[in-house]
Amino acid sequence: MSLSKAIDIASVRFSAPDLQAMRAFLHDFGLRVAEDAGDGVLRMRGLGPAPFIHETVQGDAGFVALSLRVSTLAEMQTLADADGTRVEPLSGPGGGHVVRMRDPDGYRVEAVCGDVQASPLPTPSGCPWNSAARQDRTGQTKRISTEPAHIVRLGHVVLGVSDITATWAWWQQRFGLLVSDEVRTPDGDVASLFIRCDRGTTAVDHHTLNFARFPGSPARFHHAAFEVSDLDDLMAGNRFLAERGHVHEWGVGRHILGSQVFDYWRDPWGHRLEHWTDGDLFDANAPTNVTDMKTMMGCQWGPAPPGNFAS
Numbered sequence: 001m002s003l004s005k006a007i008d009i010a011s012v013r014f015s016a017p018d019l020q021a022m023r024a025f026l027h028d029f030g031l032r033v034a035e036d037a038g039d040g041v042l043r044m045r046g047l048g049p050a051p052f053i054h055e056t057v058q059g060d061a062g063f064v065a066l067s068l069r070v071s072t073l074a075e076m077q078t079l080a081d082a083d084g085t086r087v088e089p090l091s092g093p094g095g096g097h098v099v100r101m102r103d104p105d106g107y108r109v110e111a112v113c114g115d116v117q118a119s120p121l122p123t124p125s126g127c128p129w130n131s132a133a134r135q136d137r138t139g140q141t142k143r144i145s146t147e148p149a150h151i152v153r154l155g156h157v158v159l160g161v162s163d164i165t166a167t168w169a170w171w172q173q174r175f176g177l178l179v180s181d182e183v184r185t186p187d188g189d190v191a192s193l194f195i196r197c198d199r200g201t202t203a204v205d206h207h208t209l210n211f212a213r214f215p216g217s218p219a220r221f222h223h224a225a226f227e228v229s230d231l232d233d234l235m236a237g238n239r240f241l242a243e244r245g246h247v248h249e250w251g252v253g254r255h256i257l258g259s260q261v262f263d264y265w266r267d268p269w270g271h272r273l274e275h276w277t278d279g280d281l282f283d284a285n286a287p288t289n290v291t292d293m294k295t296m297m298g299c300q301w302g303p304a305p306p307g308n309f310a311s
């Protein structure tokens with residue numbers, strides 16, 4: 001029995017010395033400036049209803065925190081009581097409440113609840129695809145503009161951790177999560193867990209979190225991933241970012257675990273951010289799949305990962 005049930009990831013927070021440069025990059029990446037709360041924090045949103053999904057505070061560059069959304073204030077109070085902390089007002093557009101915690105590696109983890117959702121912005125509906133077997137577009141051309149991708153929502157965060165067993169116990173106890181894929185080393189040790197939310201019969205992303213041990217590396221943020229509207233949108237966003245001279249890392253390809261089409265970029269301070277589309281969705285009945293490192297790092301098509309990706 002967990003203290004709460006996370007229903008989705010809510011936002012990620014970074015620090016950076018130049019908020020204007022961060023804003024310019026994030027615009028090119030496909031995020032929009034959120035409502036200004038007047039507290040000096042740069043907040044960006046997607047086209048979906050979350051009031052913001054990416055925050056930057058002024059300071060030395062680095063990953064600061066991630067937040068998960070829970071359903072009720074009662075769950076928030078239970079989380080706060082368990083860690084001897086309290087439910088606090090959440091600053092930023094949408095308001096709401098927050099419980100601030102630290103996981104076994106010291107990552108700042110926040111549970112949020114009760115924020116007022118924003119009006120969704122228009123999302124491109126996508127032009128139908130013709131395949132050899134099925135023609136869904138006749139008498140209609142397809143024209144894709146080269147412009148920033150249309151990010152709809154934050155999808156997942158990957159964290160390097162020092163002790164997967166301790167990390168999983170901490171997060172599962174607080175947020176009632178499920179393991180979609182358990183990745184093992186040849187020796188049988190758990191190297192990585194792909195984790196989804198438990199929303200009963202509602203299908204959710206294959207992974208909202210991933211914890212991984214990167215041999216020789218300290219526990220550190222690996223990447224945050226944002227869902228774009230479709231494959232054409234991802235590819236147009238790739239071209240736009242490339243033409244603007246941003247740092248590309250890996251893609252475009254299709255992962256094996258989670259199946260999503262991926263494209264990885266770096267922000268001006270090296271934080272790894274992913275565009276993705278067309279991922280797997282599972283409800284709570286799907287069993288845990290046990291697999292290996294080769295499968296985790298492989299892709300179904302696209303280039304091989306760069307050598308430093310798993311570090």
Ligand SMILES: [Fe+2]
Binds near residue numbers: 156158225274
């Ligand atoms: Fe990812």
